[in-house]
Amino acid sequence: MSEIKQNCRICSKEFVVNEWEQAHLQKMGGFPLPTLCIDHRHQRRFAYRNERKLYKDNCDFSGKDIISIYSPDKNLKVYSQEIWWSDKWDGRDYGRDFDFNRPFFDQFQELRLAVPRMSLLNSNGENSEYCNLTTDNKNCYLVFGGDFNQDALYSIFCFYSRDVADLYWVNKSELIYDSIDCANCYNIKHAQNTYNCRDGSFLFDCRNCEYCVGCVGLRAKKYHIFNQAYSPEDYAKKVRELRLDTWSGVQKFKIEFDKFKLNFPMLFASIVNCENCSGDKIKDAKNCENCFDIYGPVEDCKDVFLGGWSLKDALSSSHIGHKSEIAYESIGIPGVNVTAFSSFVWFGSNVYYSDTVAYCNNIFGCTNLHHAEYCILNKQYSKEEYENLRAKIIEHMKKTGEWGEFMPMKNSLFAYNETVAQDFFPKSKDAALSECIKWLDEEVREIKTQDIPDSIQDVKDDITQATFTCEKTGRPYRIVPAELKLYRQMGIPIPHFAPETRNEMRINSRNPHKTWSRNCMKCSKPIKTSYSTDRPEKVYCEECYLAEVY
Numbered sequence: 206m207s208e209i210k211q212n213c214r215i216c217s218k219e220f221v222v223n224e225w226e227q228a229h230l231q232k233m234g235g236f237p238l239p240t241l242c243i244d245h246r247h248q249r250r251f252a253y254r255n256e257r258k259l260y261k262d263n264c265d266f267s268g269k270d271i272i273s274i275y276s277p278d279k280n281l282k283v284y285s286q287e288i289w290w291s292d293k294w295d296g297r298d299y300g301r302d303f304d305f306n307r308p309f310f311d312q313f314q315e316l317r318l319a320v321p322r323m324s325l326l327n328s329n330g331e332n333s334e335y336c337n338l339t340t341d342n343k344n345c346y347l348v349f350g351g352d353f354n355q356d357a358l359y360s361i362f363c364f365y366s367r368d369v370a371d372l373y374w375v376n377k378s379e380l381i382y383d384s385i386d387c388a389n390c391y392n393i394k395h396a397q398n399t400y401n402c403r404d405g406s407f408l409f410d411c412r413n414c415e416y417c418v419g420c421v422g423l424r425a426k427k428y429h430i431f432n433q434a435y436s437p438e439d440y441a442k443k444v445r446e447l448r449l450d451t452w453s454g455v456q457k458f459k460i461e462f463d464k465f466k467l468n469f470p471m472l473f474a475s476i477v478n479c480e481n482c483s484g485d486k487i488k489d490a491k492n493c494e495n496c497f498d499i500y501g502p503v504e505d506c507k508d509v510f511l512g513g514w515s516l517k518d519a520l521s522s523s524h525i526g527h528k529s530e531i532a533y534e535s536i537g538i539p540g541v542n543v544t545a546f547s548s549f550v551w552f553g554s555n556v557y558y559s560d561t562v563a564y565c566n567n568i569f570g571c572t573n574l575h576h577a578e579y580c581i582l583n584k585q586y587s588k589e590e591y592e593n594l595r596a597k598i599i600e601h602m603k604k605t606g607e608w609g610e611f612m613p614m615k616n617s618l619f620a621y622n623e624t625v626a627q628d629f630f631p632k633s634k635d636a637a638l639s640e641c642i643k644w645l646d647e648e649v650r651e652i653k654t655q656d657i658p659d660s661i662q663d664v665k666d667d668i669t670q671a672t673f674t675c676e677k678t679g680r681p682y683r684i685v686p687a688e689l690k691l692y693r694q695m696g697i698p699i700p701h702f703a704p705e706t707r708n709e710m711r712i713n714s715r716n717p718h719k720t721w722s723r724n725c726m727k728c729s730k731p732i733k734t735s736y737s738t739d740r741p742e743k744v745y746c747e748e749c750y751l752a753e754v755y
């Protein structure tokens with residue numbers, strides 16, 4: 206076997222299928238080579254993940270009020286999580302025969318539209334109804350894909366944290382606001398790539414610092430502003446003058462800090478305690494190629510976005526891990542052994558072409574099922590019947606060209622801009638509609654500057670009664686009481702942007718899930734970096750970078 210070059214059937218771009226990938230495709234059941242480039246494969250799957258758009262609805266079983274990822278106008282049958290997991294119904298009641306005169310995807314889609322769906326994908330939450338894709342959260346509000354938090358607000362992928370808001374990828378922190386890729390921090394605002402720091406704001410790549418504002422690449426420093434040392438008294442005076450308790454003060458400082466950051470070299474990628482890995486944001490992994498947001502132990506993966514906590518042998522997949530092994534083209538996969546072309550599979554094994562299933566083994570073309578085995582299109586078979594029929598369907602799908610392809614994007618139950626596809630592969634409404642992809646017309650208002658007290662100190666309790674208009678996007682938003690409490694405690698001004706706009710800004714302030722071959726701008730060593738060639742930053746290899754910061 207040697208590398209094979211393919212051209213994407215959407216963008217025509219050439220991509221390589223290496224020997225490991227070819228062996229992986231064979232191992233998983235003889236899939237043909239991918240017909241889409243890596244990005245277009247990611248995009249198609251991402252269009253099935255609505256992480257953050259929530260709606261009020263009623264459970265179609267009990268009539269009770271629920272929060273749901275499916276807008277009521279979609280006319281789907283949606284059950285509360287409690288009913289969905291109960292024995293009051295059975296997804297197999299919707300089972301049907303396979304028709305060999307029709308394509309698989311059409312039949313699977315009809316089933317997906319008929320079977321009652323789970324309203325949200327959470328487990329073990331307490332007073333955290335407005336969350337999705339989470340487990341073990343308490344008193345959390347609009348937290349997505351984050352687990353084991355308490356009193357967390359408006360955050361994505363935050364873990365083991367409390368009294369926090371506006372986070373993206375933050376671990377084990379307390380009183381932290383508007384921060385990205387941080388861990389073990391206390392009382393920190395506006396930080397990125399920062400660890401073990403306390404009592405500071407506007408930090409970038411700092412470690413073990415206290416009382417620092419507007420600092421880059423500092424190690425174990427105290428009382429610094431723009432990387433300059435001050436006496437504790439002068440520091441306090443200077444920080445007071447910055448008026449970071451005001452919206453105008455924060456906006457002004459942010460501009461200055463972004464300029465200041467350009468004086469410092471950037472590390473080409475964050476690859477920590479790894480062997481033979483490429484991509485960015487990888488920790489404790491081995492043999493991972495072109496992977497991003499990987500938290501080990503992870504081994505033998507390629508083109509995986511967001512995976513970890515024990516993951517092995519995954520190709521072109523995302524949001525996957527928690528003891529998952531052997532995967533291809535799947536999304537939302539905790540605890541599954543062998544899965545391909547599936548979305549939201551919780552625990553189980555040998556799951557192919559399925560969607561929103563839990564604790565299932567040996568299923569094919571199933572949706573909204575739990576604790577089942579040997580089912581095809583939700584219909585129960587014996588082991589022998591299952592294996593025979595599965596083999597025949599695969600032969601059929603080879604003829605229709607469906608074998609080896611993920612479900613088409615237009616079959617997603619979500620509008621494109623309800624999903625994370627819009628975060629990483631943004632499309633315009635016209636482009637989506639021209640491709641027959643659904644679009645959500647969000648409620649937006651005329652953008653105008655509004656009357657919000659500049660300083661948090663001047664904000665009255667009744668601010669939680671008002672509705673505001675995002676000054677960037679026109680989205681309406683409110684301030685919830687828990688949020689006001691945190692802002693007062695941490696001295697944070699009332700934001701003029703809606704929570705979802707803030708999420709988007711944080712996502713966009715991280716580097717893309719792509720690498721470029723460049724040279725270290727100090728020693729010229731070749732590097733694969735997530736900093737594209739046209740960016741203004743100085744980008745260094747690890748050795749040159751560490752020589753600067755320590």
Ligand SMILES: [Zn+2]
Nearest residue numbers: 213216242245
């Ligand atoms: Zn492409």
Ligand SMILES: [Zn+2]
Nearest residue numbers: 725728746749
């Ligand atoms: Zn270098």
